[in-house]
Amino acid sequence: MADYDVIVIGAGLGGLSAGALLSAQGRKVLILEQSQRIGGCCSSFERDGFRFDVGASIVEIIKPIEDVFKKLGTTLQAEIDLIPCDPVMSVMHRDGSNLTIPFSLEKTGELIRSISTEDGRHWDDFVEFCAEMADISLDTFFEMPADSMLDMLKMVNRQPRLVKYLPVFLSSYQQILEHFFKDERVLQCMGYQSLYFGLPPALVPGPYAMIPYTEQMGIYYPCGGMIQIPTALLRVGKKFGLQIRYNSLVSKVIVRGHRAVGVQLEDGSEISASVIVSDINAKTLYLKLIGDEYLSMLSRKGIRSYAYSKAVPMLYLGVDFEPSLESHHNLIAATPEDINQYWWKHVETGQLDYETVGLVCWPTRTDPSLAPEGHHVLNIIPEGFYHLADENWDSIKDAFIEKEIDYYSKFAIPGLKDHVRFAECATPLDFERQLQLPEGSIYALQQDITAQAIFRPAARSKNIHGLYLVGASTHPGGGVPSTIASGLIASTLIQTFED
Amino acid sequence: MKKRNIFLRVIFWGIIFLLGGCIWYSSLNEGQKRFVKNFLKQIPNLPSRYSL
Numbered sequence: 028m029a030d031y032d033v034i035v036i037g038a039g040l041g042g043l044s045a046g047a048l049l050s051a052q053g054r055k056v057l058i059l060e061q062s063q064r065i066g067g068c069c070s071s072f073e074r075d076g077f078r079f080d081v082g083a084s085i086v087e088i089i090k091p092i093e094d095v096f097k098k099l100g101t102t103l104q105a106e107i108d109l110i111p112c113d114p115v116m117s118v119m120h121r122d123g124s125n126l127t128i129p130f131s132l133e134k135t136g137e138l139i140r141s142i143s144t145e146d147g148r149h150w151d152d153f154v155e156f157c158a159e160m161a162d163i164s165l166d167t168f169f170e171m172p173a174d175s176m177l178d179m180l181k182m183v184n185r186q187p188r189l190v191k192y193l194p195v196f197l198s199s200y201q202q203i204l205e206h207f208f209k210d211e212r213v214l215q216c217m218g219y220q221s222l223y224f225g226l227p228p229a230l231v232p233g234p235y236a237m238i239p240y241t242e243q244m245g246i247y248y249p250c251g252g253m254i255q256i257p258t259a260l261l262r263v264g265k266k267f268g269l270q271i272r273y274n275s276l277v278s279k280v281i282v283r284g285h286r287a288v289g290v291q292l293e294d295g296s297e298i299s300a301s302v303i304v305s306d307i308n309a310k311t312l313y314l315k316l317i318g319d320e321y322l323s324m325l326s327r328k329g330i331r332s333y334a335y336s337k338a339v340p341m342l343y344l345g346v347d348f349e350p351s352l353e354s355h356h357n358l359i360a361a362t363p364e365d366i367n368q369y370w371w372k373h374v375e376t377g378q379l380d381y382e383t384v385g386l387v388c389w390p391t392r393t394d395p396s397l398a399p400e401g402h403h404v405l406n407i408i409p410e411g412f413y414h415l416a417d418e419n420w421d422s423i424k425d426a427f428i429e430k431e432i433d434y435y436s437k438f439a440i441p442g443l444k445d446h447v448r449f450a451e452c453a454t455p456l457d458f459e460r461q462l463q464l465p466e467g468s469i470y471a472l473q474q475d476i477t478a479q480a481i482f483r484p485a486a487r488s489k490n491i492h493g494l495y496l497v498g499a500s501t502h503p504g505g506g507v508p509s510t511i512a513s514g515l516i517a518s519t520l521i522q523t524f525e526d
Numbered sequence: 527m528k529k530r531n532i533f534l535r536v537i538f539w540g541i542i543f544l545l546g547g548c549i550w551y552s553s554l555n556e557g558q559k560r561f562v563k564n565f566l567k568q569i570p571n572l573p574s575r576y577s578l
Contacts, residue, residue, distance in 0.1 A: 201557055309578075326578050329573075329576070371560075475565075477565060477568035478568075482572055482575040484575075484578045488578070
């Protein structure tokens with residue numbers, strides 16, 4: 028008799044949604060979290076009276092999250108106070124001018140028409156194209172497993188329109204955008220979003236080009252910080268008996284006869300379970316926690332062939348003035364080609380550029396309770412990467428903070444430099460150490476077309492029975508809605524195969 | 527004679543296909559070239575990734 032029905036390794040969004048849903052199925056579930064905090068990248072922490080978000084800064088495409096809470100017998104709206112972010116974002120140009128994208132398809136169309144009549148005409152076509160693609164994706168990729176060719180056929184059977192969009196999978200994010208839009212100023216509003224998937228626009232698969240559209244379906248911020256999402260999942264899960272242990276680093280998944288039967292913790296203690304759900308990086312899981320002796324020769328090659336996804340540094344600033352920004356999300360203007368050039372010149376060579384594209388999140392615009400009165404929180408994501416050619420993140424951290432504050436003071440947030448009351452930075456190395464993200468990989472594995480769906484590690488392991496994967500390492504990939512959806516997919520698979 | 531004809535046809539169409547591919551590839555911009563290159567480079571990994 029096993030100690031638990033299910034052990035979940037990691038209290039990220041995938042682990043929490045799977046844990047809560049499996050508890051609701053009547054199983055005895057234990058989540059083992061290596062740190063003292065839940066949520067992984069979708070979390071928050073407090074310093075000097077300011078509440079900062081660890082990584083994820085907003086939530087969009089909320090349908091998969093609504094579906095999970097519905098399955099848990101409640102609603103997303105009842106559990107989390109989601110505040111709509113309007114405007115959707117501002118695009119900051121280096122000459123100091125701003126372009127603010129409203130939360131309205133019609134008004135955004137008007138704005139684009141005012142920039143370019145031709146692109147304005149194509150906005151309607153783009154909306155129509157993305158609306159159908161979003162509808163298909165939400166009904167298939169966010170709900171169904173993609174472990175085998177049969178799963179893919181089931182998706183096509185449910186949504187035959189998927190076939191029409193197959194060529195889009197063989198196009199890039201940039202190609203799709205440039206098919207609809209030509210004006211540089213219009214493209215500058217849509218280039219940066221490719222980095223939400225950890226790659227430049229030339230390498231991100233075409234279907235993700237619908238992001239500038241899905242942003243118009245609504246961008247939300249949870250009142251109280253991003254940690255409210257994992258907190259709500261845990262709270263609802265606990266009503267069904269979900270248990271969690273903090274500071275419990277799993278060092279080994281115990282496998283007997285090609286079946287996962289338990290885990291060993293760092294202190295040497297063992298806990299048995301009938302099913303193991305992993306919410307950690309798949310490479311760490313298969314190569315370190317399990318060992319490649321349990322994998323077929325083909326799978327050994329497969330798991331080693333994945334590159335880790337990109338890493339980013341995060342700058343957490345507490346300031347004592349109201350920054351001159353216009354939106355919750357503020358992007359530095361960059362065309363898809365600008366982002367590509369940044370990638371080829373800097374990411375691939377390891378040469379850090381302190382004055383490059385980036386994202387400024389201003390959460391206190393949406394939720395003032397995150398900072399003391401008269402103060403504000405700014406989370407800045409300057410672009411960066413794990414491997415530096417000539418330096419080390421630990422040695423340049425202080426200089427990095429200073430240079431980035433200088434840079435953003437110069438044209439994005441005048442006066443910033445003189446109003447910083449708290450400044451901290453989480454480098455890719457910090458993410459690796461604190462969140463156990465190898466190479467600081469925020470989306471686990473690279474998300475190009477050859478690491479999607481059936482070519483991403485399967486939710487139901489093909490090598491180890493009773494082992495299931497959730498989180499960014501498996502289908503549908505990284506990001507708040509995707510990782511939550513992975514928990515839903517795994518819980519359905521477990522209900523099908525483990526009862 | 528018939529076998530030789532088939533062989534020549536395969537060679538002919540192979541060369542045409544290759545030339546067409548080269549012309550198409552050279553007409554792509556850097557980003558598109560990288561997308562294709564990345565895809566072709568990863569093709570040998572696809573069966574092993576599928577096995578996971």
